[in-house]
Amino acid sequence: MGATLRDVAREARVSTATVSRVINGRGNVTHETRARILGVVERLRYVPDSVARSLSTGLTHTIGVLLPDLHGEFFSEIIRGIDQAARRRGLHLLLSGIHGSAAEAALAIRALKGRVDGLLIMSPYADSAFLADHSADDTPAVLMNSPVRGNSHSSFCLDNRGGARAMVRHLAGVGHRRIAFIAGPRDNFDATERLAGYCEAMAELGPDLKELVLHGDFSEESGYRAAQRILALDERTDAVFAANDMMALGCLHAFNEARVSVPGDVALAGFDDIPMARFVSPPLSTVRVPMAELGARALDGIAAAASAPAATPNFTEIVATELVVRASCGAGLRDPGGESDARRGQRAPVV
Amino acid sequence: MGATLRDVAREARVSTATVSRVINGRGNVTHETRARILGVVERLRYVPDSVARSLSTGLTHTIGVLLPDLHGEFFSEIIRGIDQAARRRGLHLLLSGIHGSAAEAALAIRALKGRVDGLLIMSPYADSAFLADHSADDTPAVLMNSPVRGNSHSSFCLDNRGGARAMVRHLAGVGHRRIAFIAGPRDNFDATERLAGYCEAMAELGPDLKELVLHGDFSEESGYRAAQRILALDERTDAVFAANDMMALGCLHAFNEARVSVPGDVALAGFDDIPMARFVSPPLSTVRVPMAELGARALDGIAAAASAPAATPNFTEIVATELVVRASCGAGLRDPGGESDARRGQRAPVV
DNA sequence: ACTAGCGATGTAACCGGTTGCCTGATCGTT
DNA sequence: AACGATCAGGCAACCGGTTACATCGCTAGT
Incomplete structure (x- = not known):
């Protein structure tokens, strides 16, 4: 067992309160006393619990x-x-x-009770009602990419719908008419949003476009x-147009x-x-989802909520x-090796 | 603030000890009392802290x-x-x-003091001496893929050296003589082990093999x-032979x-x-490192050490x-599209 | 009838910090 | 000289559980 605060206090002949003040840098301690305490801390290899x-x-x-x-990749x-x-x-x-x-x-949520200041949740089950039932009221939570009903929680979502729309528009723009969509799992939030975006764009672009939806489960197979x-x-x-790159x-x-040539x-x-996506041949056109950014933004959101629970209004933020x-x-880039195009991707080798 | 154990005890008109017994399923409580307590727990939505x-x-x-x-991928x-x-x-x-x-x-290690029962560490700095200095004696730790000096800690390592040797032998086996090696960062444990394996195998296979070592940093660039x-x-x-797939x-x-054709x-x-690796063209020959298995084995190791600190001897385990x-x-597989070979990889589409 | 023994429950110390409040000393003021 | 302000530092309650030990009532053994 390591040394405790009381051990340090005893050795330094001060009270635990004083040691605590020194450890936490709250003033009102003599230079001399502080030095003595720090000496003991060092000697006893005290680390606060x-x-x-x-x-x-x-x-x-x-x-x-x-x-x-x-x-x-997605989650990492x-x-x-x-x-x-x-x-x-x-x-x-x-x-x-x-x-x-x-x-x-x-x-999992209950097991975390008391252990955390806030919760960052991405889960198909985690709508607000679910959270209201299972999460303690005193632990703020923000949702990532999850269905939000009501506004009892903040959430950060990818613009899946907009991304899918943009891709469909692009495909139509370069002359494709019969555009098939391979959808993801039906109970997956991202998947349904992407499908919705596809449908919206197809409808919007007019009746000469031919819709076709097949169902997949996000796996390559x-x-x-x-x-x-x-x-x-x-x-x-x-x-x-597949709802994810693996498919x-x-x-x-x-x-x-x-x-069949692609x-x-x-x-x-x-x-x-x-x-x-940029390594296969031909390099794959796709919709980039800034996962790291989504994660970072969501963390910032929950951190704010955790440090000032009341002051933080709930909101939903869409990450482009x-x-x-x-x-x-x-799209007119008929370079079959895809060399020149690969350079367009991030982290391309610098010559 | 959520309900506390004492709140439950008060409502159920029993002592905190009894509530604690019920919560933790330690016997010696009347059916009747237990039921009453559980009722209050439910009503107050009590979750232990x-x-x-x-x-x-x-x-x-x-x-x-x-x-x-x-x-x-590696870390995920x-x-x-x-x-x-x-x-x-x-x-x-x-x-x-x-x-x-x-x-x-x-x-980071000190910040974890008290928060964890054990430490799973992968770090170039984390040799035993480092841990002895900075980790509390009472927190067991196991190392993953890190230099181990002394045996004050258990560790799990990839057989980087053996893998590199096997690859060199294979390359030599199919007739290559001048085999260049692109090494990783000098201070990286995996990298130095792989380099060592290359050198060993080259030396072992005879003087007609031509060594050439270049230095990289594991990045594609x-x-x-x-x-x-x-x-x-x-x-x-x-x-x-590159020390990792990205290179x-x-x-x-x-x-x-x-x-230049590959x-x-x-x-x-x-x-x-x-x-x-199996998607590029041609599919890349490589050495598979079972990272998930390494992680799982290491976790099992630290879990054992954490639950019975004294009973667990230190050891080093090599993961193949x-x-x-x-x-x-x-290697005689001249199929340029790599189609047939790609099927050899895991998770290949099932027809 | 008396007591050892057991099962159900209560009492209170403890885990290791933090902190509001109090004390006593020092210093500056008038 | 008296008094209030300021500051170092101590006291002890508190956070929310766990658990060793004590207590009490009841039953079984002799």
Whole structure:
């Protein structure tokens, strides 16, 4: 067991209050006394116990982060953004993956009671009603990319809908008419928003556009199978827009296998801009989602709410997405190797 | 503020001790009393405060995880493995990225004092001496992929050296003689081990093999530049073995730009098996490092040490790597599209 | 009838800090 | 010389649980 505050106080022949003041830099201590105490602290290798401190101050300097899954780029980028923002503010992160049911999510939330100053939640189950039921009223929470009903909580959302609309407009703009969409899981918030964006844009762009929606589950394999179904159709499809990049890559595999040229025979686009997107051939047109930024903004939001619970009004903030045009959508960039275009991506080698 | 144990006790007209017994399922409580207490718990929406509980039991059920960086697949896989294992044991994860100096790492460690039951550390600075200085003696720690001196701590390491040796042997086995190595950062443990494996294998395989070591920093860009340096040499190079996949991808870009065919003119291999490796063209031969498994094993290790500090002897465990042969190393698989070979990778689409 | 033994519950100390309030000393003022 | 202001520092309650030990009532054993 390490030394405690009382040990230090005894050794330095002062009261615990004085030691505490020195540790926390609150004034009103003589130079001399302070030096003596610091000497003892050093000698005893005293390190304050965070848990005890949290108990008496009610502050943990920790934010609980609940994510539905920890798989892949998508989440690692969010975590990275959150971590950076947390570091800037001197906050710790308590990470929890909630894989299963709403019940598991609820359990995770209670287990965090007292341990965190605020909650950052991304989960299909986490709408406001759910939180009201399971989260303590005294722990502020903000939602990321989750369905928000009512405004009892702040939330940060990607502009999935706008991004999908932009991509559809772009595809239509370069002449594609029959644009198929491979949707994601039905119960996934991002997926339904992207689908909605596709539908909106198709409707808006007029009746000569031909809608076609297939269902996938965000996995590469489901994209592969969807592409096969598309190839089996009688009618020709001009373009395939997958609700995420992994499914687009699955499509690409299927098209390659079937000797269908991309973008020659069919245009292809994804969503997310995972790092792989610019490395495949042809480089994949996609919609970039700034996950790290989303994470960082959300952390800033919850940090503000945690430090001034009452003063922070609830709001919903939309984080913009960005259309990334590469060769796969056939937008006049017929460079098959995609070399020149790859340089357009971030982190391209500097010559 | 939520209800406290004392509130519940008062409402149920029992002592706090009895409520505590009911909450923790320790017997010796009448059915009747238990029911009454649970009723009040429900009504008051009482949730025990984890911090208070930690303070009095000395147990936090939390493991602190310190990683040098949160960037990329590599770390997200580790985190995923750790999270899975932690979930199985009902442990929480306190995540911290230590970007900067050893001083920052030390600070992070102290800040965790009392908050965690154990530490899982991956850091270039974290050798045993460092830990002895900065970590409390009462907090067990295990190291991942870090230099271990002495045996005051357990550690889990990737078999970087063996993996590099295997790749060199493979490259030599398919006929390459002049095998260049692009090393990683000099102060990085993985990097130096991989370099050592390369050197060992080259030495072992005889004097007709031609060594060439260039230095990179694990970034794609540094790989790109290293490839340019290689191309500028007078002597021809048969194969390039990069110490990680990102640098190998940088090489690939450079070779493509210079119209140097891979694997026709030069073979290429990487290390890590990031998901992208099987998607590039040609698919990249590499050494797979089971990061999730490493994370899971390490978590199991620290969990054991945390629950029975004395009973757990220190040990070093080596986690095996796996040679993944694809088209880029020119091992007789001349399929340029790499279609057939891509299927060899995990998660290939099921037809 | 007496008591050892047991099960249900209460009492209060404790975990390790923080902090409001109080004391006593020093110093400046008039 | 008396008095209020200012400051260093101590006292003790408090945060919200846990748990060793004490207590009390009841039953079974002799």
